Amino acid sequence: MAVNELDFIVVGAGSAGSVLARRLIDAGKTVAVLEAGGEDTNPVIADVFAAGALWHGPEDWDYFTTEQASCGGRRLHLPRGKVTGGSHALNATIWVRGAKQDYDTWAYLGCPGWNWEDVLPVFKAIENYDGGASDTRGGSGLLDVVQDFPRNPVQDDILExxxxxxxxxxxxxxxxxxxxxxxxxxxxxxxxxxxxxHAYLKPVVGHENLTLITNAHVRRLLIEDGTVTGVEYEKDGQLHTLTAGETVLAAGAINSPEVLLRSGIGPAEELREVGIEPLLDLPGVGKNLHDHLLSPVIFTTTKKEVPPSQVAAAETHHFWKSNPDLAVPDTQPIHFSIPMYFLDDMTGPENGFSLIGGIVRPLSRGEITLSGPNPEDPINIDLGALTAEEDVRALVASVRQCREMGRTAALAEWGPEEVYPGPEYSDSDEDLERYVRETAVTYHHQVGTCKMGLDELAVVDPRSLKVRGLDGIRIADASIMPLVPTGNTNAPSVLIGEKAAEFITGIPAGTSA
Structure with missing residues (x-):
């Protein structure tokens, strides 16, 4: 289609971008989707159990943090999807909406229209839940949500x-x-x-109103007189421009702020320091970065081997309050049917299972900044991991609980033997703090870097997802979350795609397909 016919450019074919593009097509709009990666032809993508094999490969942006002082000076690997499907092509496919209080807090913090009662109908419209439709669940949406699948027998015992x-x-x-x-x-x-x-965008790839451009790395926004008119992108070593009536960044919590910063939109003084002339002083771009963290508790089995899983490596989990006075659980241990040796220097038996301690309401905050003015200058990703003492306390409590689970009668028939943390670490606060600082890794849930809200660090308007102070541009991905939800962030990202479509088209989710 001719460039001047485009109504929308959507940057990113991930969890939110695929949803938004489909809904815009359904509404009769002309859309170009730019995806930095290629199509998901790698057969490993389909196998959820093998998702870790995609790390460091062509479908992974393969980001690393800056050295994290509170994690022993380590640089943490941040796998991010660079392929159609985005990080939903690399993740464990765990569908977690989060707690009711998460969304009510968003609304309380200045995001009208985002409380639980507002988002529940949208979640229901998304879901094709095999448990059936109910007051809280949807049974006829485009995205399959499946609980009834064959589980590894060790998972049943972990549940107990x-x-x-x-x-x-x-x-x-x-x-x-x-x-x-x-x-x-x-x-x-x-x-x-x-x-x-698979559920939203691929079925309409042949639609006359859709242009899908893969291997297209968006470098910056095109801006004229305070209005975004399109994007400049690189493909096959060449720079191209594309214009449209409106552009939506759905490139994720790392890449969406990067595009803004490289376009001169962000904290003005910081941009000047790296040689970029600011076009719009927006102090919150790249700030408020936060993430969930995990620390592994790994067991081998001495009485019988854990069989291979048919579907996924992780098939049960739990949410638990590390402090009973909390309103909402702050930990989410994930249970794997394999030994998860997250770090390069971790080794051990190939047979076993893992109960991975995890925190899901972190107080630590970091930021994303540029290291220079050129596209090839890398971005700095500082999670600020475990800089808040409360995060350390909660992760220690979660690891201690996972160790206790490994010693239960419910798992005794497997003959569990702890590999990590192992006997050199006692259950004392001091020993476990040392362990979690040495081993904490991302749970792949970076959010918040273009947050919605009313305060001075808010980047987008919660009622439209339009970028403040700039026309022709919205953001629809995990970067707009003011606070990370209690749980995996993929479902809330899909929600954001649907909400963005509602804002643009006026068509409620579930009525346009």
């Missing part, structure tokens, strides 16, 4: 182990109440990965 240490059973953690131990709900179809690219 959590209850043995006092964690209640929660039959549906997506009801608004996350607390307890649960069978995971996954985005799979016939046991294989089924993401928003």
């Amino acid at each position: 182990a959590a209850q043995e240490v006092g964690v209640k059973l929660n039959e549906d953690y997506n009801s608004g109440d996350v607390e307890g131990v649960s069978k995971m709900q996954l985005n799979v179809r016939n046991g294989k990965r089924f993401n928003t690219w």
Whole structure:
């Protein structure tokens, strides 16, 4: 289609971008989707169990943080999807909406229209849940959410182990109440990965109103008189421009702020320091970066081997309050049917299972900044990981609980033997603090770098997702979350794609397909 016919450019074919582009096509708009990666032809993508094999490969942006002083000076690997499907092509497909209180807090902080009662109908419209439609769940959406799949037998015993240490059973953690131990709900179809690219965008790839450009790395926005008119992107070593009535960044919590910063939109003084003339002083761009963190508790088995999983490596999890006075759980241990040796220097038996301690309500904050004015100058990603003492305390409590689960009668028939942390670490606060600082890794849930809200660091208007002070540009991805939800961030990112489509088209989610 001719360039001047485009109504919208969507940057990124990930969880939110695929949803938004499909809804715009449904509404009769002409759309170009620019994806920095290629199409998802790698057969490993379909196999959720093997997702880790995609790390450091062509489908991974392969980011690393700056040295994290509170994590022993380590640089943490941040896998991010560079392929159609985005990070939903690399993740564990765990479908977690979060807690009711997450969205009510968003609204309380100045994001009208984002409380639980507002987002619940949208979540229901998204879901094709195999548990059936109900007051809280949707049964006829485009995206499969599956709980009834064959689980590894060790997962059933882990489910019992959590209850043995006092964690209640929660039959549906997506009801608004996350607390307890649960069978995971996954985005799979016939046991294989089924993401928003598969559910929303791929079925309309041949549509006359859609132009999909892969291997197109957006370098900057085109801006005239305070209005974004399109983008400049690189493909096959050549620079190209594309214009449209409106551009939507759906490139994720790392790349969306990067595009803004490289376009001169962000903290003015910081931009000048790296040789970029600021066009719009927007102090919040790249700030408020935060992420969930994990620390592994790994067991080998001495009585019988853990069989291979048919669907996923992680198939149960639990949400637990490290402090009973908390309103919402702050930890989310993930249970794997394999030993998860996250770090390069971790080794051990190939047979086993892992109970991975995790925090999901972090107080630590970091930022994304540029290192120079040129496209090839790398970005600096500073998570500020474990700089808040409360995060350390919660992660220590989670690791301690996971160790306790490994010692339960429910798992005794496997003969668990702890590999990590191992006997050199006691259960003392001091030993476990040392361990979590040495081993903490990302849970792949970076958010917040272009947050919506009313305060001085707010980048987008929560009622439209338009960038403040600039016309012709919106943002629709995890970067707009003011606070990370209690749980995996993929489902909230899909929600954001649907909400962005509602703002643009005026058509409520679930009525335009």
